[in-house]
Amino acid sequence: MARLAPASSPLTLLVILLLARFAYSFATPDIPLNWTTLASCAVDNPERIIAGDITTQTADNTPASCIESCAAQGFGYAGVEFGNECHCGTGLNDALQKAPDSDCNVACAGDSTLACGGSWRIQVYTIFALRPGSWAYQGCIADTPDTPALTDSSAQAPFATNLDLINQCLQACSRLGFTFAGVENAGTCQCSNGGLATDSQKMDEAECNSLCPLPGDAGFEFCGGVERMAVFKFTG
Known part of the structure; x- marks a missing residue:
């Protein structure tokens, strides 16, 4: 006689829910150098949403380190994606299509408490002047x-x-x-x-x-x- 699979216990379901919540629970990143967030999570594509995109993959990638790297190279736009990708550029190729923050679910390579985008999901930052002043x-x-x-x-x-x-x-x-x-x-x-x-x-x-x-x-x-x-x- 076939036996029915046991139903998931309340404890198992609680663990699953907690893990799912933890997977999307990241700390708020520090945004250095007076930059600002343009999109907490946006859709990227193979042609790239950031104009003149220069992509580097680094083991210490975070929003702050990516912004600092882009700023040092004279770029005014930065984005983090898929954990270890830092994108620098001069503008935007198209209107930013917002994605749910839960889509940016890959931890930063340099700090696992922070999110650094996801699969074709990017967090975008900019500054409104490149030199000190206004x-x-x-x-x-x-x-x-x-x-x-x-x-x-x-x-x-x-x-x-x-x-x-x-x-x-x-x-x-x-x-x-x-x-x-x-x-x-x-x-x-x-x-x-x-x-x-x-x-x-x-x-x-x-x-x-x-x-x-x-x-x-x-x-x-x-x-x-x-x-x-x-x-x-x-x-x-």
């Missing part, structure tokens, strides 16, 4: 062939996406040592050391009405307008 908004400035907004401006190569464009532009100008940066019509970034042109014209803020998407579900930001540049100055 950028101050100068206003919505007319930028036409006859009345340029900036003197001695240097246009940046197009970014992979205009996602988080202001941050991408400030980082690019900062890396190159410029003290002025401007975004225009949700797609152009210019850098300058000469600053505002002597005959520059400040326009009504409503004319800087072109929208750029922000990461995750943060919505949009204003990124200049048609022949209108949102200008920022590095204050040191």
